[in-house]
Amino acid sequence: MVDRDPGDGTPARPKFDPGPVARHVLPNGLCLIVRENHSHPLVSVEAVVRAGSYLDEEGTAGLAALSGRLLDSGAGGLTAEQISWEVESLGGMMMTHGGYLLSGISLSMSSDDLETALDLPARMLIEPDNDPGEFEKRRQRVLADIVADRDDPRSVALKRFHELTFAGHPRHRPVEGYEETLRALTPDHVRRFYCDRYSPQATCLVVSGDVDTSAVLARVTSLFGHWERGNALDPPSPPDPASLAGRGLVAERIPMRKEQVNIYLGHPGIRRNDPDFYPLKVMDKILGQGFTSRLNSRLRDDMGLAYSTFGSITSSAGVDPGAFLCYIGTSPEHEAEAVEGILTEIRRIREEPVPPEEVDAARRYLTGNYIFSLETNQDIGGYLLDAELNGLPLDHVQHYVEKVEQVDSARILEAAAAHLDPDNLVLVAAGGDPKLGFTPSR
Amino acid sequence: MRAGKRDRNPFHDLVLVNTRSFTSHTTTAGLRVLVKEVGSIPGVNVTLWYQVGGAHRPRGRSGLAHFLEHMVFKGTDRFAKGDVDLICDRNGGSNNAYTDLDHTYYVFNFARDRWEIALEILASQMSGSLFPPEEFEAERQVVIQERMLSEDDPSFLLEEAALQAALPQSPYSRGVIGTLEDLQGMSREELTSFYRRYYRPENALLVITGDVDTERALEAVERHFPGGPPAASTIADELPSAEAEPFVPAGTGGGRIRLRLPAQLPEVKINFQAPAMGHPDSYVLLVLNNLLSYGKSSRIYRQVIQRDQLATEAWFSYLPCRLPFLMEVCGQARPGVDPQQLESALLDEINRLRREKVEDEEIQRARWQIWMNMLLAGQSLEDQSYLLGRTVMVGGLGFLDHFFTRLDEVDGERIIETARRLFDPRGQTVALLEPDTSAEEDGEEHDG
Secondary structure, three states: OOOOOOOOOOOOOOOOOOOOEEEEEOOOOOEEEEEEOOOOOEEEEEEEEOOOHHHOOHHHOOHHHHHHHHHHOOEOOEOHHHHHHHHHOOOOEEEEEEOOOOEEEEEEEEHHHHHHHHHHHHHHHHOEOOOHHHHHHHHHHHHHHHHHHOOOHHHHHHHHHHHHHOOOOHHHOOOOOOHHHHHHOOHHHHHHHHHHHOOHHHEEEEEEEOOOHHHHHHHHHHHHOOOOOOOOOOOOOOOOOOOOOOOOEEEEEEOOOOOOEEEEEEEEOOEOOOOOHHHHHHHHHHHHOOOOOHHHHHHHHHOOOEEEEEEEOOOOOEOOOOEEEEEEEEOHHHHHHHHHHHHHHHHHHHHOOOOHHHHHHHHHHHHHHHHHHOOOHHHHHHHHHHHHHOOOOOOHHHHHHHHHHOOOHHHHHHHHHHHOOOOOEEEEEEOOOOOOOOOOOO | OOOOOOOOOOOHHHHHHHHHOOEEEEOOOOOEEEEEEOOOOOEEEEEEEEOOOOOOOOOOOOOHHHHHHHHOOOEEOOOEOOHHHHHHHHOOOEEEEEEOOOOEEEEEEEEOOOOHHHHHHHHHHHHOEOOOHHHHHHHHHHHHHHHHHHHOOHHHHHHHHHHHHHOOOOHHHHOOOOOHHHHHHOOHHHHHHHHHHHOOHHHEEEEEEEOOOHHHHHHHHHHHOOOOOOOOOOOOOOOOOOOOOOOOOOOOOOEEEEEEEOOOOOEEEEEEEEOOOOOHHHHHHHHHHHHHHOOOOOHHHHHHHHHOOOEEEEEEEEOOOOOOEEEEEEEEEOOOOOHHHHHHHHHHHHHHHHHOOOOHHHHHHHHHHHHHHHHHHOOOHHHHHHHHHHHHHHHOOOHHHHHHHHHHOOOHHHHHHHHHHHOOHHHOEEEEEEEOOOOOOOEEEEOO
16 A cells, blocks of 8 residues: 555545537438537548448458448449548548448548548448449458458457357457358449448448538538338347356367467446446446556566556447457466466456455556546547437546445345356466467366 | 648647646755646546666666566565555556566556655665565576566567578667577676666656646655655767758668568568668658558558558568667568568568658648648557657657757758668668478578
C-alpha cells in the first residue's frame, strides 16, 4: 500500500456530458444520430449496416466482410478511384469495413465538407456498383492477407481459439472467411448480399462534430429517404453460443517456429446488456487490465514471465456474447508456470472476496479515467453507436460513475462465480515445445 | 458533386491556434515547460520528455534508455515499486512511457482537480529513482521478453538488419530496444550513471495540456521541480537555418542484404539516407509521405497495390529525427509475386519523382492531408501534448512558426530537385526478406 497518497483521498469523478444528441428514425427505418460539437471544424460520420459476418453461411464465410470492404469500389456513378480522390483531396480519411456484427463506412472530414461526407456514404450504401474487376482485386487482397496472417502467432492462436470455443456458432469463423470459401465467392454473391442485407432498417448513421442538427437531418432525409426497404430481410439477432460446461480443458498447440509461445485461454462471455456488466467491468480491471491487475503484477512484475499479459470478459461484450479471454506471451520453458498462474488468478477471483481496498482502487480508476476515451468525434460517435445497438440510453454515460460506484466485493464475487469457469475452457498455444502437453493442475 | 478542390484553407486558423496557443517557460532549475489551456474535457495530460533515446548508447550498451524507462517505475525515494500505478488507479489517472530513437517520454492523464499528482511522481522519478538490484534483474527478464516478442515478427528483424547495413556508424544504428547481448551484459551501475547523466531538468521538457490555469500550473511546476540554475542547457533551441546546405547522402549505401527467416511472404525494404527534422529538404519529404502513401488515392496504393497487385501492403515513410536518418519504401509481396518485381515497382514510383514534375494539385492534396491530421490530433489532449512535445524537442521552439510556411513553399521544382539528389541509387540499401519454409536454422547472408 502507498504510505502517502499524493491525492486528497477522495475519488476522481469528472463529469462527462455528451452535449445535445438527437436521434431520428426516417420512415424507411434508417436511424440517424447527430451530436453537435463545435470545438473543432471537423465532422465524423459512421454509416453502418447490421450486415456482418454473423450472417454468413458456412460455405460463404467471408462474404459479409468482402462486401463491406467493397463498398468504396465504385458506387452511384463514381469509380473506386474517384471516391477515394474525392475524400482525400479534401484532406479527409475514409475506411470501409466488414466486421462480425456490422459493415460500413467511417469518414473524418472538415465540417466544410459535410455535404461530401453524407453524399458518399449514401451512394455507397444505396447504389454500390459491384464491379467484377474490383471484386477480383479485393478478393485477392483478402486471400493474401490470410496468408500473411499465418506469420502472426497471436492471430493464429486467436483464430483457433474462436474455432474451438464457438463451434457451431457464427463466431467460430474468421470474419474474413477461409481461403476455400473465398475462392468460391462470385460477384453475384455480393450483389445478392447487398440486396438482402443492405437496407435502411438495418442502417444507422452517426454524425458527430461541427454540424447543425436540423441541416444534417434535412440532408440525410433527401439523400437516404428514397431508399426503399424492398425485399431486404430484417437483421436477425445472433444466436447464443453453446456453453462449454462439462467439456473440461480443451487444449491445443499449433507448432510455430517462434521464440515465444503465445497463449489464449477462455470461454464464451457476456452480452453488453447483461445485468452483471458493471461488476464484471470492475472485476476485469482487478484481474487483467492495466499495470496493477493481478495478472500483470503476478506474472509480469513478480515472476518476470512476460512483457504482455491480460484478461477481460467485458471488452468483447456486445449484441451477442463475446468471449472471456486471457492472453500471455512467454518463453517456452515458462509455459506451464504461466498457464498455471493465469488459472490460479481466475480461481482466486471467483472464490475469494476481493479486499475492499482493491475494489476501491479499481472503481476509482474507472470513474476517473473514462473521460479520456471520449475525447474525439470518433470516440463519441463510437459510444453513441454502441449505445444504439445495445439498446442503451444515448446518455447512459452520465450514469456511468454511479453504476461503477455501486459495485462491491460481494457483487464481484457473485458475478465472477456466475460467469467465469476455469474448469471448462479452451486453451490454444501457438509455438512452444511441440512435445509438451498441457497438464495444469488445481 | 465537387471535384475535390477548394479555394480556402478551412484548417488554417485553427491549426495555428492549436500549435501556437501555448505558454513557454523555463523554471529556475532549467526545466522547460509548455502549458496549453484546453477545456474540451475536465482532464489534464502531463507529458515529460527527456532528450535521451536509442541513439544514446555508451559503447556496447544499446537499449539502455529503454531499459531505464522501465526501471524508473521500480522504486524511488518516495514511491515503492508499483506505487505509481496504484496512485494512478486510486486517483482515476493513467500512465505510460515510451522510448524512441531520440527521446524517452512519460505520459500521465488525470482529472483536472488532481493533475498535480503527475508532477509529484515525475519529479521523484527524475531525481530519486533507486533501481533496487533485485528489481533490476527481474526487469531485465521482462525487457528480454519484449525483445523476443519483437523478434517473432520477421519485419522487425528485417528492419534491424537494414538499419545496420545502411547506417553502421549512426547513433541510430542499433534501434531502441537493444541487442540481446547488450541487454544480458548491462549492469546496474551503468544504468545508474546513465540515469544521472540524462535525467536532469535541463535535459527535459514538460508539456501540460488540458483544463488548467497557466499561471497556477507554472507555480506548481516550480514547487515540484525546485533547484538552482543548471550548468548548461542541453536542449537545442535553434532550427537548422533555411540556408542550410543541401542534404547530400553519403556516397554509398549498404548494398543488398538478404535475410532468410521463417515467414509466409517476402518483404522488400529500400532505404535512403534522409535529412533531420527542420532541414529544408525535410518538408519535401513530409509532402512525399502523403503523396506516395496516404490513403487509396496515393501513388503507391494506386500503382503497386491496386493496379499491379504486387503487394499486400506497401508504403513510403519518412520520420524526421534530430539527426539525419533513413527514409524507406517497402512492401510485402503477394503470394506468387517475385519480390524483384515488387522492388522494381517501388523503385519506379521513386524514380518517377526524379523524372516527372508533380502537379500543384497533387501537392496541395498532400498539404490538406497534413493539416487535417494535425487538426484530428487536436481533438485529444494526449495527442496535442505529443505533437507539441515532439516538435519542440526535435525542432526547437520556433519550429511550428515556420512549419506551415515551409510546407507551402514545396512545389514541383523543389520536389524534382530534391528527389534527384536524395534518391540517388548509389546511396540505397535494399533489404530482402526471403521466406524460409524449410526447417533449417535461420541465417543471414550479405552480398553487398
